[in-house]
Amino acid sequence: MPAAPSPTAPRAIAPAPGLSFHRVNDPTEGAFTVEVPSGWRVEGGTTRLSAVDVRHSIRVWSPDQQIYAFRGDSSLGMFIVPSQLTDMANLREGSVYQGPAGSMVIQRYLPGIDFVRTWLGGAQRQCSGLRIVNQESFDQASRQLMADLNRVFGGTAQYRIDAGAVDFACGASGNVGSVTATTMLTQIVGAAAPPFWVVLDLGGFIAPVARVQEAAAVAARLQSSFRYDPAWAARQEQTTRQVSGILQSTHDSISRTILQTHQQRSRTLDGVFARGAEARRGTVTIDDPALGRRTITNSHRYYWTNPQGQIVGTDTDTAPGPNYRGLRIVTP
Structure with a gap:
């Protein structure tokens, strides 16, 4: 993953009153640390499918099981855009392509909002009767991230980044939720291979309407406090100490830009879900x-x-x- 300019750490959203956090280590490979609410149930870690296909996720539940928040999804890998090349190999959309970087799903590129809407289709177990009540593209944040990457790496690759959020309601339980995703499409300059894309960032929560601000604060803390372990990063990439800076500065650039939009959204989530409740009624x-x-x-x-x-x-x-x-x- 390329290094993003300005590796300044992002500013976290202030936690809801009554919450305290402590830092935990990735239990599987020690690849990262992240701050989680004290007393909450924590699951997740690093999932390794191959030497280069490594995925990180963290999930937390409040003691009363009413709030669920997460960052990352271990089921998500890389995607490759359908092309004449994949058609010639009789590989259709939805099939798996085995390449030098591991397995990639053939899938047309989905901007952040479209990806979340598709991803939520598999969330019925946690949110039965799911109904989308609001969606928002983070256009300014996306443009800034694209400009940063294309300015530094435009000679070797071109990037498209799309971030956005989808807010939804759960019909059976009356809970509500919000999921944010940042997707990135990469085209290597001069390469005959089709573009590929990844979900750079995915996170969100499900909670009762009355506890939306608490849940949003926890989801934001999972995002902003994520830190790669420098030793793990160096081993993973088999290079110098700058690798940890590459991984971390890219994450920080995404977090910093997107969290600024999160901070603005967090003040309006209550109204979003209130309007959604009226629409449902x-x-x-x-x-x-x-x-x-x-x-x-x-x-x-x-x-x-x-x-x-x-x-x-x-x-x-x-x-x-x-x-x-x-x-x-x-x-x-």
């Missing part, structure tokens, strides 16, 4: 000086009232009659 809240605040059936984009207090909905911003005035829809 099929209701909307309106406010009017004469009628007061009311919750009504959400079947139109605009709502109006007449002097008799009758409420009418329309799908255009044109009043349904000469004596109707618009009602304000309350945003949670």
